Amino acid sequence: MVFYNTMTQYIRLLLLACAVGVAAMTLPAAAAVRSDLFQATVPLADRSEAAQAAAFQAALRAVLVKVTGVRSAGEDPSLAPLVSEARRFVQQYRAANDHDLWVAFDAGAIERWLTQSGHPVWGRERPTTFVWLAVQSGANAGSIVTQGDSSELKAQLDAAASERGITLLWPSGADLQNNRLDYATLTTAPTTTLAALARRLGADATLVGRAGISSVHWILMFQDRNTEFSGAAEGAERAADTYAALFASSGSPAPIDIDVSGIDAIHGYAAALNYLESLAFVSHVGVESLSGDVVRFRLETRGGPEPLRRALAMNGLLEPDASTDGAVQRFHLHR
Numbered sequence: 547m548v549f550y551n552t553m554t555q556y557i558r559l560l561l562l563a564c565a566v567g568v569a570a571m572t573l574p575a576a577a578a579v580r581s582d583l584f585q586a587t588v589p590l591a592d593r594s595e596a597a598q599a600a601a602f603q604a605a606l607r608a609v610l611v612k613v614t615g616v617r618s619a620g621e622d623p624s625l626a627p628l629v630s631e632a633r634r635f636v637q638q639y640r641a642a643n644d645h646d647l648w649v650a651f652d653a654g655a656i657e658r659w660l661t662q663s664g665h666p667v668w669g670r671e672r673p674t675t676f677v678w679l680a681v682q683s684g685a686n687a688g689s690i691v692t693q694g695d696s697s698e699l700k701a702q703l704d705a706a707a708s709e710r711g712i713t714l715l716w717p718s719g720a721d722l723q724n725n726r727l728d729y730a731t732l733t734t735a736p737t738t739t740l741a742a743l744a745r746r747l748g749a750d751a752t753l754v755g756r757a758g759i760s761s762v763h764w765i766l767m768f769q770d771r772n773t774e775f776s777g778a779a780e781g782a783e784r785a786a787d788t789y790a791a792l793f794a795s796s797g798s799p800a801p802i803d804i805d806v807s808g809i810d811a812i813h814g815y816a817a818a819l820n821y822l823e824s825l826a827f828v829s830h831v832g833v834e835s836l837s838g839d840v841v842r843f844r845l846e847t848r849g850g851p852e853p854l855r856r857a858l859a860m861n862g863l864l865e866p867d868a869s870t871d872g873a874v875q876r877f878h879l880h881r
Contacts, residue, residue, distance in 0.1 A: 578674045578713040579824075583612045584656065590647040598647070599633060605649035606632040612711030614660065615668040615790025617783065628659055657826065661796070661848065668711075668794035669826030673768060673860060675785050676715045676749035677703070678740050680732045681757040688729040693718050699757065699778060706779040710786035715749050741767045750860060751789075753781050769856075792856055795827045795849025802845050802854060803834065806864060808879035810839045818843075818879055821863050827853070842874070851875055 586608035591597040606629050607620030619625060628635075638650040660667050679691040681699065691700050693716045700716070707714045722728070725743060732740075733756060741752040751768035757778075764781045766773045768788060775784050809815050822831045822843060830846040847854055855875055858864045867876035 578672055580612075580670050580672055580711055580713070583670060583711050584609055584651045584653040585649065587642045587646050587648045589645060590641070601647045602632040602636055602639070602649060603629050605647070606635065606651060608709065609651055609656070611709060613656065613668060614666050615710075615786065615794040616666070617710075617787070624663070625665070628656070628663075661798070664796055666790070666794035666796040667826060667848070668790050669857070671825070671857065671861060672712055672793070673750035673785075673789050674713045674715055674748065675707075675751045675753050675766075675768075675782075676717075676744035676747060677753045677755065677781065678717070678732060678744070679703075679753075679755040679757065679762075679781075680729055682759065686730075688733070690717065690722060690727065690729055690732055692716055692722065699762070702779050703782050706782035707786070710782060712782065712786050712789065714753075714782065715744075715747065717747070721747060737765050737767060737772075751785065753785055755781055769860075793853060795847075795853050797848050799829045799846040799848050800850070802847055802851055802875065803842055803873070804845065804854075804875040804877060805840050805842050805867075806877050806879055807840045807867070808881065809841050814879050815841065817863065821861065825857065827857075 586605040588601050588604040588608065590601045610619040610622075610625055610628075611617065613619075616622070620629075632651075635651045635655055636649060637652050640648050642648040657667050677691070679699075680688055681691060681697075682688040691697065695716070704714060717727070727735075737752070737754050740754055744752040751766065754765045754767075756763050761776050762778050762781065763776050764774065764784070766775075766781075766785055766788060768785075771788065773784065773788065777783075806818050809818060818841070819831060822828055822845060825847075827848045828845050829848075832844045834842040834844045836842075845854070855866060858877060859866050863880050864877035865880050867878055869876055
């Protein structure tokens with residue numbers, strides 16, 4: 547039971563509870579909200595019923611890789627029953643060209659199936675990754691891959707990122723000029739400096755690559771993680787693996803209480819509520835109490851408090867409060 551000290555607080559809570567339809571404030575986040583996770587374009591062998599059914603299954607396999615965060619999800623035997631019924635989950639489809647089929651699936655139905663069967667679900671809001679990639683062309687010479695680059699290496703990385711449902715950001719020529727970056731500078735600059743610049747350019751994570759004659763060496767920096775690995779497409783693949791391990795969640799929803807301070811107006815309440823309700827791993831959001839400018843929300847969420855805290859911290863609308871204890875997660879509404 548919730549008690550209110552004054553009638554004013556009671557009236558304020560009623561006003562807040564009516565604010566669900568109020569437009570939310572602009573989110574200050576760099577994270578990309580992917581609206582295409584449950585869509586895929588796949589080859590269509592011919593216009594027969596059998597070819598269409600096979601294309602639906604191929605499209606669903608591609609979707610499962612993006613939605614679960616697992617590279618091998620399309621070949622997972624435990625997901626075979628879902629794939630075999632791909633047609634049942636199709637919402638829309640159309641010819642993408644003479645040889646491809648675009649398919650969109652029922653997101654809610656697939657998420658429910660995955661949750662009920664214990665598979666992870668990775669939500670729509672995902673870290674953006676800034677790529678600094680230096681490509682060697684001689685003993686002491688090379689170039690930096692930019693947005694407009696049409697090289698096979700960039701195309702391979704962009705394709706891998708698309709298949710995993712993550713967003714890569716590339717520097718423009720103006721970015722290089724404004725920050726006085728050339729091949730020699732990029733190959734000798736501290737990775738911490740490149741990460742700081744990537745954040746200023748709007749990214750959540752930084753991927754630094756140095757491509758030699760026969761291999762690419764990568765360093766991925768995200769939050770408190772710093773990982774090194776090699777392989778051309780591995781830049782995008784390992785980034786996706788890292789994010790999925792942190793943000794994909796499984797299991798039945800369980801209640802978690804969070805306190806959000808700094809809510810002193812209806813539009814602030816609407817912003818916090820709309821954002822919490824948009825999270826794929828949150829199935830229900832309720833208001834437990836109001837005290838001053840602090841609203842306590844009760845969330846039904848998969849994965850427990852730590853994935854929730856990491857996801858909210860990445861977005862930036864709700865900033866983690868250092869006073870959080872074991873019982874209640876505390877955040878402050880960003881202005």
